[in-house]
Amino acid sequence: MSGIDAWHREIPPDWTVRPLRSVADYAVSNVDKILTDEELPVRLCNYTDVYNNEKIHLGMEFMAGTATKAEISKFRLLADDVVITKDSEAWDDIGIPALVTETADDFVCGYHLAMIRPNPEKLDGAFLFRCLQSKTLRIQLELSANGITRFGIPKNAIGSLALPVPPKPIQQAIARMLDRETAEIDVLIAGKQKLLDLMVEKRRAIIAEAVMRGLDLSAPLRPSGINWLGDIPKHWEIERSRWLFSERDQRSQTGEEEMLTVSHLTGVTPRSEKDVNMFEAESTAGYKLCFAGDLAINTLWAWMGAMGTARVDGIVSPAYNVYTPGPRLLPEYVDALVRIPVFAQEVTRYSKGVWSSRLRLYPEGFFETWWPVPPLDEQQQIVEHIGTETTKIDRLRTATENSIALLKERRAALIAAAVTGQLEIPEAA
Structure with missing residues (x-):
């Protein structure tokens, strides 16, 4: 058997x-x-x-x-x-x-x-x-x-x-017992899932407040004149991205560099780290070079927030756009800012397309966007603050996800044991 x-x-x-x-x-x-x-x-x-x-x-x-x-x-x-x-x-x-x-x-x-x-x-x-x-x-x-x-x-x-x-009365008793027991487990899972949702919101709020308002809550503010930014610290500058970035359009000769993906969930990551089945072209020669610190934008999904700065050198699809931050911006600060939802909403204004789900962000549109530009030392402090605070949240998130996985395993094991007669059901007896 x-x-x-x-x-x-x-x-x-x-x-x-x-x-x-x-x-x-x-x-x-x-x-x-x-x-x-x-x-x-x-x-x-x-x-x-x-x-x-x-x-x-x-x-x-x-x-x-x-x-x-x-x-x-x-x-x-x-x-x-x-x-x-x-x-x-x-x-x-x-x-x-x-x-x-x-x-x-x-x-x-x-x-x-x-x-x-x-x-x-x-x-x-x-x-x-x-x-x-x-x-x-x-x-x-x-x-x-x-x-x-x-x-x-x-x-x-x-x-x-x-x-x-089993005899039908036992079937019914097992079903009633599992309804009760799984309902209790489901309440625990729902509570933990709600906690995960709250952590996601807190993480976003920490990043958004840091990159748009800075860390000094006592710093005087002034109107930025930009709708999506609102008031910003008085000593920060405002600049169009055309003066902060340059477009990189260099192509790979061999296509042998690390393939990078650009997602609204994970930003820019090596394809080798993705646990998904993805279409692979026969040759990636001619793909765009993207170096560590470059901003890569998935042109078709920019409106969803599919953008971020690369951590390693590699190549991206020729349909994407790659930009190099100038000396006034730290790549880590750029990554934090472009990954907040309000920035994705802002770039949508400069995207082109008939349907909202088919909007594309081309360089001429990206270069129209306005950016807050804190002093470099303050950008560094913001990046370090975000790293410290999100690490705490991520640890709690991982622990919560593990506890949810254990509860689901317990639920599955309970069902399997009950329907195959491995549990004594007092009600049935």
């Missing part, structure tokens, strides 16, 4: 292991239509509804669509149904379940999903939902998936899924 089937041997003696087809009906939906006058209007439960929610109820907002009477009859969702994600671009995003808790005449399972209807005499929907939440069981679906750029679960694999099937 393989490792993934080892749980079979551990189930209690009054439990059985049965294929899903013997305890439930299932169907793969093909309903995915925009609203027309030719068919009946319906509310479609779609992929994101299932992916983002454990319970599906009528209080949610659903996509409008149309379906024939036959499709509505076949794919109408009922309370106690379980819906799973059938296909996805990510292998481990398939088989994710959600439990349907309410029904309506026009409520239909949409495309990219499969609906499972338990036989009410043999299987409880809430218990099935928890079984499919367990990686121990869902991995059967993941391993059955086929595809290259998009993965899908074959219909017969759903029916062949091996399920633990």
Whole structure:
């Protein structure tokens, strides 16, 4: 018996292991239509509804669509149904379940999903939902998936899924227990996530206040005359970026330099540090050189804040723009300033494009922006202050993220142990 089937041997003696087809009906939906006058209007439960929610109820907002009477009859969702994600671009995003808790005449399972209807005499929907939440069981679906750029679960694999099937009163007791226990864990996770959100806001506020107001709160202020800056310390200067930066448009001869990426989340980082699959050109010869301290701007995503200064020498896409700060600006100060959201909003004013999501920041637009210019020694103090304060926040953030990960692991382990009979359920006894 393989490792993934080892749980079979551990189930209690009054439990059985049965294929899903013997305890439930299932169907793969093909309903995915925009609203027309030719068919009946319906509310479609779609992929994101299932992916983002454990319970599906009528209080949610659903996509409008149309379906024939036959499709509505076949794919109408009922309370106690379980819906799973059938296909996805990510292998481990398939088989994710959600439990349907309410029904309506026009409520239909949409495309990219499969609906499972338990036989009410043999299987409880809430218990099935928890079984499919367990990686121990869902991995059967993941391993059955086929595809290259998009993965899908074959219909017969759903029916062949091996399920633990205890007596129904025990199924219901397990489901009730898991509802209680996971709810308590979810409250803890939500509290910690709220703390993470507050840390993100505090981090942004610390940086924004430092680069726009300085560290001396008693310093007299004066109007900058620039909307996004407001009042600034009286001794600071204001300058257009055309007098602070020069454009660098040097090209790599070989393309062998370190490839750098420019993101609104992480600024400028080596591609080798990115844990993502990214398109790689056959040759990067002709890419733009970007040296440590240069400001690199992702032309297409500048409006989202995709810019920052490079920490190491490398190359960036020829579609990006690279600027070298002059002697009046420290690269670290530049990086801090361009990464605050209000600066991204400012450069949007100088970007060109018909659609907001297609705006591009070209050099002539960037050179129109106004910058605060503190004395160099004050810039250094600002940079050091930001480094000290954000390091404290980042340590707390890392600790909080680790505690959330542990809670999620505990939650997953609890579900897996309960649905495979490894926990004693007093209520069931």
